[in-house]
Amino acid sequence: MISKKSSDSTPYSTQGSSQGTTRESPATGQDNINNKNKSRFQQTLTVTLVGSVADLLLAISKISIGIVSHSQALIADGLHSLSDLATDILVIYAAKHANVAADEEHPYGHARIETAATVGLGATLIAVAGGISYDAVRRLFEPDLLLQPGWLALTVALLSIFIKEAIYHYTMSVAKKLRSDMLKANAWHSRTDAISSIVVVIGILGTMAGLGYLDAIAAITVAVIIAKIGWDLGWKSLRQLVDTSLDKETVAAIHQCITAASGVDSLHMLRTRGMGGDALVDVHVQVSPLLSVSEGHHIGESVRKKLIEEFPHISDVMVHVDTEDDQAAAASLALPKRKIIVNHLTEKFRGLALADSIRRTTLHYVNGQLNVEIILPLALLGDNDADQLVQQFQERLKSDKYVSHLSVLFC
Secondary structure: OOOOOEOOOOOOOOOOOOOOOOOOOHHHHHHHHHHHHHHHHHHHHHHHHHHHHHHHHHHHHHHHHHHHHOOHHHHHHHHHHHHHHHHHHHHHHHHHHHOOOOOOOOOOOOOHHHHHHHHHHHHHHHHHHHHHHHHHHHHHOOHHHOOOOOHHHHHHHHHHHHHHHHHHHHHHHHHHHHOOHHHHHHHHHHHHHHHHHHHHHHHHHHHHOOOOOHHHHHHHHHHHHHHHHHHHHHHHHHHHHOOOOOOHHHHHHHHHHHHOOOOOOEEEEEEEEEEOOEEEEEEEEEOOOOOOHHHHHHHHHHHHHHHHHHOOOEEEEEEEEEOOOOOOOOOOOOOOOHHHHHHHHHHHOOOOOOHHHOOEEEEEEEOOEEEEEEEEOHHHOOOOOHHHHHHHHHHHOOOOOOEEEEEEEEO
16 A cells, blocks of 8 residues: 655756747737737728628619519618618627727636627527518518619619629638628628529519519528528527537537647546637646646647637637546545645654654645655654664554655655
């Protein structure tokens, strides 16, 4: 139960040095975050304002010409463009508040505002789809209400396709750069307008060819497309609001990255979640139980740095360093704390030679057991036999109620 001494061990310690280590001051780090947030908002504002102007002009054109040209599908498409304008306003509002730096009440930042806004965008798309479908179905059952569009409606629909597709690509490029699901949602909102305009063109051409019901069917088809995209976007963001894990492929890549880190024996309790366009990771890494606290901390910080560098969308990592798998190993919480153990050892070793000269006592709580390591001065060993001294310490802790293993080092 008790280990023997090691007479040639040479434990040593070094003073910490600042060489080779550069850390930002809290003020500088916060300034960088604020500048990043301002830049993100400015880019979001610019791309959204461009889309807003296009949405306003197209909405007015489609609705007015749809009325004049008797195209129900074009009117529905115009309402879709009008909903784009409304969501543009929501995007600007959400982007402004989502990029506010973390504060006392919101220590993780305000990125979830963007996520909530994306849910709102998805719900808006579904609502618009419902309104369009209701009106189109009503007209199908009342043939007298079916409209007869002309060439002017066709021209506006074709123009809308090119404008909205260009807005989609512009917005999506910025969304990917900023990793913004909200902007991606708004980009798809623009593309649904382009897609719906294609369906409108088909409906108008069919109606002009004598199939009067095709315009209404085209409107229903547009509504289904809009509802599907709205559901996909809203559901994805809703899952993020309830802290759904990242996709399996990303989690697997994160797992592999951590296990490859130097000093990490294994890992458990890997948890991931989204926060706006970023991701957060919590993980327990298992290291050798005989490492110093500072080395274990260094390994944890190395894991954190490695993940942030290799996964650009990961903004923060919380690493818990374990000496054992605390999900499977026996709990050590029932064992006494250091103060009690040191007092216990003092009583056990009372009267032993060199007992008062113990330089350091190290406790290892492993697998529900307590292993103790003591260091004695080699210079004071004198003519005493090291093995006999160790045996004396062994006898004092034989079948001890607390200590399962003892290591005695001379240095």
